[in-house]
Amino acid sequence: xxxxxxxxxxxxxxxxxxxxxxxxxxxPECVNDPTEVNLSYGDQLVCAIESAGDSDIFRFFGNIxxxxxxxxxxxxxxxxxxxxxxxxxxxxxxxxxxxxxxxxTRIDIVLSQAGVHTIVVNEEGDNSTGxxxxxxxxxxxxxxxxxxxAMLAVTPPNRDFGPVNLxxxxxxxxxxVSNAIDPNxxxxxxxxxxxxxxxxxxxxxxxxxxxxxxxxxxxxxxxxQIEVDLMPATLGAKAAMLLIPSNDPMFPVxxxxxxxxxxxxxxxxIGGSVTGVSPTSVVCTNxxxxxSVLIPNSASFWDCEVAGLMANPGDEILQSITGMAN
Numbered sequence: 001x002x003x004x005x006x007x008x009x010x011x012x013x014x015x016x017x018x019x020x021x022x023x024x025x026x027x028p029e030c031v032n033d034p035t036e037v038n039l040s041y042g043d044q045l046v047c048a049i050e051s052a053g054d055s056d057i058f059r060f061f062g063n064i065x066x067x068x069x070x071x072x073x074x075x076x077x078x079x080x081x082x083x084x085x086x087x088x089x090x091x092x093x094x095x096x097x098x099x100x101x102x103x104x105t106r107i108d109i110v111l112s113q114a115g116v117h118t119i120v121v122n123e124e125g126d127n128s129t130g131x132x133x134x135x136x137x138x139x140x141x142x143x144x145x146x147x148x149x150a151m152l153a154v155t156p157p158n159r160d161f162g163p164v165n166l167x168x169x170x171x172x173x174x175x176x177v178s179n180a181i182d183p184n185x186x187x188x189x190x191x192x193x194x195x196x197x198x199x200x201x202x203x204x205x206x207x208x209x210x211x212x213x214x215x216x217x218x219x220x221x222x223x224x225q226i227e228v229d230l231m232p233a234t235l236g237a238k239a240a241m242l243l244i245p246s247n248d249p250m251f252p253v254x255x256x257x258x259x260x261x262x263x264x265x266x267x268x269x270i271g272g273s274v275t276g277v278s279p280t281s282v283v284c285t286n287x288x289x290x291x292s293v294l295i296p297n298s299a300s301f302w303d304c305e306v307a308g309l310m311a312n313p314g315d316e317i318l319q320s321i322t323g324m325a326n
Contacts, residue, residue, distance in 0.1 A: 002061060003042050004288070009123040014263070014299045015267070019057050023123070028132035029309040031117075034148025036056075036058075036059075036214075036215040037056075037057075037058050037059075037215075037262065038058075038059050038060070038192050038215070038217055039058050039059065039060040039119075039136050040060065040061075040136075040145075041060070041068075041137060041138040041143055041144075042134060042135065042136070042138075042314075043135065043136055044134070044135035044136075045077065045133070045134050045135070046131050046132070046133055047121070047131065047132055047133075048129065048130075048131055048262075049083070049123045049130040049131060049132060050316070051058050052118065052141070054122075054123045054229035055120055055121065055122050055123070056120075056121045056123070057118060057119070057121075057122070057215075058118070058119040058134065058136075058228065059116050059117065059118050059121055059216070059217045060114055060117055060119070060136060060217075061115065061117075061145045061189065061217060061219075062111045062113075062117050062138075063111065063114050063141060063142040063143075063144075063145075063312075064109070064111060064114050064135045064231065065109045065111065065140075065141040066111045066138050066140070066141035066142060066239075067108070067111075067138065067139045067140040067141055068107070068108075068109055068110075068111060068136065068137070068138055068139075069106065069108050069137045069138075069139055069249060070085060070087065070105070070107040070119060070134070070135070070137075071105055071106045071107075071133070071134065071135050071138070072084075072085050072105060072121050072132055072133065072134040073105040073132060073133050074276055075129060075130070075131045075132055076130045076131045077175055082191055083122065083123050083132045084097075084098045084099035084104075084120050084121070084122050085097075085098050085099070085119060085120065085121050085122075086098075086099060086105055086119070086120040087107055087109065087118070087119055088117065088118040088119075088120065089111075089112075089115075089117060089119060090111050090113050090115030090116055090117060090219065091113065092215070095109060095117075096109055099122055106169045109167045110140075110141075111141075112242030115190070115219045116216075116217035116218075119134075119136075126140055127316075128236075136161075137152050137243070139144055142280075144250060145189045145190065148189060149189070149247075149248065149249050149250075150178040150179055150189050150190065150191040150218075150220075150246065150247050150248050151179065151181070151248060151250075151256055152177065152178070152179065152180070152191055152244070152246045152250075153177075153178045153179075153180040153190075153193075154175055154176070154177055154178075154244065154254055154256055155175070155178070155206070156175065157256060158256055158257040158258070158259075159173050159175070159228075159256070159257075159258055159259075160230075160259045161173065161259065161260030161261060161298040162260060162261070163260070163261045163262075163263040164230050164231070164232050164260055164261070164262060164263065164264035165232075165262075165263060165264070166232055166233065166234070166235065166262050166263070166264065166265060166292055167231065167232075167233065168229045168231065168232075168265065169229050169230075170210060170230040170231070170260065171229070172227050172228070172229050172298075173227070173228050173229065173246060174225055174227050175225065175226045175227075175228065175242065175256060176223050176224075176225060177191075177193070177213050177218070177223055177224050177225070177226060177244060178191075178218070178221075178222070178223035178225070179191035179218040179219060179220050179221065179222060180221075181220050181221050184284060187219070189247075190215055190217040190218060190219050190220070191218040191219075191220075191246055191248065192219070192244035192245065192246060192247040193213050193214060193215065193217075193218065193224075193244065193245065193246050194214070194215070194246065195215065195245070196206050196208065196211055196213055196214045196226060196242065196243065196245075197242075197243050198228075198240050198241070198242060198243070198258075199241050199243055200238065200239055200240035200258075201227055201238075201239050201242045201310070202232075202238040202239055202240055203241075205230060205231060205232050205238055205240075205262075206228055206229070206230050206231055206238070206240045206258055207228065207230075207231065208224070208226060208227070208228055208242075209225040209227040209228065209229055210225065211226050211227075211279050212224040212225050212226070213225070213226055213244070226242065226244075227267065227324070228242060228258065230249065230258070230260045232260065232261070232263075233262070235261075235262045235263065235264070236261060236262055237256075237259070237260075237261050238258075238259060238260045238261060239258065239259050240258045240263060241255045241256065241257060242256035242258060242323065243255060243256075243266070244256065267313060269303055269305065270284065270303070270304040270305050270309065270311055270317055270319075271301065271302050271305075272301075272302060272319055273300055273302075274300055274321060274323070275300065275302045275323060276326050277296045277321070277323045277324065277325055277326065278300075278323050278324055278326060279298050279300075279321045280296070280297060280298075280322055280323050280324070281294060281296045281297070281298065281321075281322050281323075282294075282295040282298045282302050282304075282315065282319060282320065282321050283295075283319070283320040283321075283322075284309045284318075284319050285317070285318045285319075286309060286310065286311050286315050286316075286317055287311070287315075287316040287317065287318055288311075288312075288314075288315040288316050289315065291309060292309075292311055293307050293308045293309045294320070295307045304317065304319065
């Protein structure tokens with residue numbers, strides 16, 4: 001029995017040494033809120049408490065059978081400030097929630113799913129600022145992500161928005177960002193995406209309307225979406241690039257070329273409508289040229305140009321309506 005106890009103690013010491021050997025401090029990634037950081041086993045951070053009710057998001061890749069220990073504990077700030085954690089599985093199931101239980105600082109769990117897990121740290125209490133520590137360790141199991149390289153794929157790889165009227169939003173274009181499965185690899189690791197931005201000569205006239213990709217881990221075979229539109233402010237050709245940084249060694253920053261053109265829209269029609277009146281006649285007069293046209297017995301809607309009035313951009317038009325109130 002003594003020999004068994006000594007062996008177990010020795011193994012415990014070895015496990016502690018192994019964890020401390022690969023631990024690293026990546027606190028600079030946890031400076032600005034809202035925080036959204038990708039973690040690896042052994043990482044430890046010091047993060048800011050900005051205000052009560054604030055939440056920080058951390059993601060890590062875990063394997064089935066990994067015994068994971070996550071700790072988040074207040075370091076500085078008001079005594080009424082505290083932090084609690086939620087652990088969410090790749091399928092969206094909440095695995096652990098210290099905010100609803102005993103508000104403990106530690107999660108200790110054996111994972112039952114492989115893929116990207118999410119940690120949500122809620123900073124509660126008063127509105128004073130402060131800091132907290134968060135660390136993640138793998139005590140048993142595979143404790144490593146799949147070997148190989150992530151493979152980023154974007155569909156479509158570029159997009160021409162075509163001619164778009166000035167100060168008018170184009171149709172929204174959707175880009176699918178995927179972690180393609182390498183058929184020659186035993187397994188494909190998660191695709192780690194950075195902050196997606198727009199750059200280029202007319203980048204300010206393009207807009208990212210929706211981004212479900214920035215700062216995310218994308219497991220093999222899955223994808224996220226980015227929605228972009230173009231609203232030209234001036235006439236002529238438009239060009240920009242959608243930059244997608246990732247851990248794909250072939251495309252550390254994938255460039256999606258965007259193009260389009262600003263054009264004059266159709267002129268506003270010269271006409272009108274009334275409610276509550278049955279007009280017997282409408283007279284359209286071009287005060288600039290003196291031309292005039294009568295539309296007798298018109299309906300509730302009319303168009304002076306269809307009736308024969310000639311007008312150029314900038315002309316001043318007068319429309320006179322004679323009728324009876326209903």
